[in-house]
Amino acid sequence: MSMFLQACVNGLLMGGFYSLMGMGQNIIFGVMKIVNFCHGEMLMVGMYLTFILYTFFGIDPYLAVPIVAVTMFCLGSLIQHTLITPSLGTKSFTNLLFLTVGLGLLLSNGALVIFGSEYRSIRTAYSQTYIQLGPVTMALPRLISFGVLIVVTVALFAFLKYTTIGKQIRAVSQNPVGAEVVGIDVKKIYILTYGLGIALAGTAGALLTQFYTIFPTAGASFGFRALIVVVVGGLGSIPGAFLAGIFLGLLETMSALFISPSYSDLIVFMTFIVILVVRQTMIARRK
Amino acid sequence: MLKVEGLHAGYGSVNILWDISFTLEDGEIVAILGSNGAGKTTMVRAVTGMLKPASGSVSFNNEEMAKKNSRMILNSGIVQVPEGRQLFTEMTVLENLQMGAFNKETKIHFQDNLKKAYQWFPKLEERAKQAAGTLSGGEQQMVAVARALIGEPKLLILDEPSLGLAPNIVDDILQVASTLAKNDGISVLLVEQDITKALAAADRGYVIENGRIVLEGTASELQANEHVKKAYLGI
Numbered sequence: 192m193s194m195f196l197q198a199c200v201n202g203l204l205m206g207g208f209y210s211l212m213g214m215g216q217n218i219i220f221g222v223m224k225i226v227n228f229c230h231g232e233m234l235m236v237g238m239y240l241t242f243i244l245y246t247f248f249g250i251d252p253y254l255a256v257p258i259v260a261v262t263m264f265c266l267g268s269l270i271q272h273t274l275i276t277p278s279l280g281t282k283s284f285t286n287l288l289f290l291t292v293g294l295g296l297l298l299s300n301g302a303l304v305i306f307g308s309e310y311r312s313i314r315t316a317y318s319q320t321y322i323q324l325g326p327v328t329m330a331l332p333r334l335i336s337f338g339v340l341i342v343v344t345v346a347l348f349a350f351l352k353y354t355t356i357g358k359q360i361r362a363v364s365q366n367p368v369g370a371e372v373v374g375i376d377v378k379k380i381y382i383l384t385y386g387l388g389i390a391l392a393g394t395a396g397a398l399l400t401q402f403y404t405i406f407p408t409a410g411a412s413f414g415f416r417a418l419i420v421v422v423v424g425g426l427g428s429i430p431g432a433f434l435a436g437i438f439l440g441l442l443e444t445m446s447a448l449f450i451s452p453s454y455s456d457l458i459v460f461m462t463f464i465v466i467l468v469v470r471q472t473m474i475a476r477r478k
Numbered sequence: 479m480l481k482v483e484g485l486h487a488g489y490g491s492v493n494i495l496w497d498i499s500f501t502l503e504d505g506e507i508v509a510i511l512g513s514n515g516a517g518k519t520t521m522v523r524a525v526t527g528m529l530k531p532a533s534g535s536v537s538f539n540n541e542e543m544a545k546k547n548s549r550m551i552l553n554s555g556i557v558q559v560p561e562g563r564q565l566f567t568e569m570t571v572l573e574n575l576q577m578g579a580f581n582k583e584t585k586i587h588f589q590d591n592l593k594k595a596y597q598w599f600p601k602l603e604e605r606a607k608q609a610a611g612t613l614s615g616g617e618q619q620m621v622a623v624a625r626a627l628i629g630e631p632k633l634l635i636l637d638e639p640s641l642g643l644a645p646n647i648v649d650d651i652l653q654v655a656s657t658l659a660k661n662d663g664i665s666v667l668l669v670e671q672d673i674t675k676a677l678a679a680a681d682r683g684y685v686i687e688n689g690r691i692v693l694e695g696t697a698s699e700l701q702a703n704e705h706v707k708k709a710y711l712g713i
């Protein structure tokens with residue numbers, strides 16, 4: 192029983208990361224109708240940024256979170272303004288595919304050149320501190336990350352629901368023409384949206400650093416899972432991505448617990464395929 | 479007052495509008511009439527800054543609009559109810575109306591303007607919390623008109639308000655436009671395919687064919703015109 196609860200908690204934690212990644216991806220998709228294929232690499236950049244801040248400036252990985260988020264926001268905005276917005280004008284999806292895939296390659300290979308292929312990690316004074324919560328034991332960093340994930344997710348929902356910019360982001364994703372009719376600066380929303388999506392990925396990276404190894408392709412599995420989350424949760428749907436992320440995290444840890452950890456990837460991808468097939472047949476039937 | 483002169487506009491290398499000129503006085507309702515693909519919506523897009531005119535002038539209250547972007551044009555008081563309504567379907571009716579308040583001034587006046595909008599369209603108050611996409615076509619058109627009114631237009635452009643709606647709802651909406659023109663001095667540019675309804679509501683009208691204005695006159699002149707009768711009214 193306690194093993195089960197432990198797996199639940201870990202599943203929710205990983206699910207929280209997948210949700211955050213998927214929601215960022217979906218905000219970007221909703222607004223610009225593009226899939227950001229370098230989303231995982233942005234998580235990796237967030238990891239290395241946290242690593243640099245900790246190693247060279249002695250900044251605690253959790254205090255680094257806002258710094259990483261802001262830096263990644265600026266990086267994302269810059270990429271949107273200089274690279275993506277001009278390519279959107281061409282209306283060529285292959286352009287954008289090559290652009291974001293290329294950016295991902297650039298980032299992971301850049302990290303390889305700068306940091307080498309070694310696995311890095313951040314070990315703080317409290318990395319090995321364990322907290323007993325009833326039947327569940329959790330390393331303190333996992334617990335803190337869990338808390339921060341909840342706060343960020345709630346804040347994101349509130350931001351989109353209640354703030355002017357959040358409403359404008361939803362407006363552009365629901366109806367770009369309508370958005371222009373009511374005077375929304377669509378280009379500005381593009382910049383803010385991509386910045387926000389990248390900031391969320393970077394935040395996820397920063398929150399992972401104390402219990403996940405840092406290496407140039409560390410983002411790949413998260414990037415891929417973000418895509419699964421987006422497809423399962425529904426393209427452009429923020430609540431869908433949230434739920435699908437949590438589901439994916441739980442599925443992973445439960446299959447590791449009940450079947451075998453070595454099969455958990457297999458099961459995740461099988462489930463993904465089954466969901467796709469089932470949905471496709473359902474859509475076909477309806478027609 | 480709106481004065482469009484020698485307007486040319488199109489998409490990419492394809493020119494659609496040729497030498498369009500017309501005027502619209504304060505408190506006047508002017509109809510722009512034409513059949514499918516005549517270029518009416520293109521004209522609306524060029525006047526509202528959603529499409530950069532290739533040449534020509536759009537002057538509104540003696541200010542040149544042709545070089546301004548859509549937001550600046552909105553700020554000077556030209557607000558449109560776009561073709562196909564273009565609502566935010568997953569947002570509530572109230573949220574849609576809030577989006578209509580696009581600058582400081584209209585945000586400050588929002589509550590007052592909302593009350594007025596609800597007086598024009600009482601249905602919307604009942605539906606305030608409902609997602610706009612779940613409304614009937616007529617109700618959605620009311621939301622689109624109300625959203626434009628929240629933006630405090632000096633010039634209200636209606637692009638095919640009759641599209642897909644029952645005749646009595648079209649009458650309601652045109653009635654609102656007439657009252658606004660008479661009582662508040664708002665100018666209305668009524669873009670329509672339904673020539674009978676449009677000419678019943680308008681003071682004057684222009685007929686567009688293939689991107690060119692081919693006829694103009696008062697509503698009664700156009701109703702009596704042989705070409706209009708033959709080509710549009712099927713008489």
Ligand SMILES: Nc1ncnc2c1ncn2[C@@H]1O[C@H](COP(=O)(O)OP(=O)(O)OP(=O)(O)O)[C@@H](O)[C@H]1O
Nearest residue numbers: 489494512513514515516517518519520521561671
């Ligand atoms: N985005 C676009 N790109 C290229 N051509 C366009 C575009 N929009 C419209 N057109 C073309 O411009 C011409 C005029 O279209 P427009 O939408 O202005 O007509 P309309 O008078 O509003 O017609 P309707 O009554 O059907 O709304 C048409 O031939 C149309 O094919």
Ligand SMILES: [Mg+2]
Nearest residue numbers: 518519561638
């Ligand atoms: Mg049209």
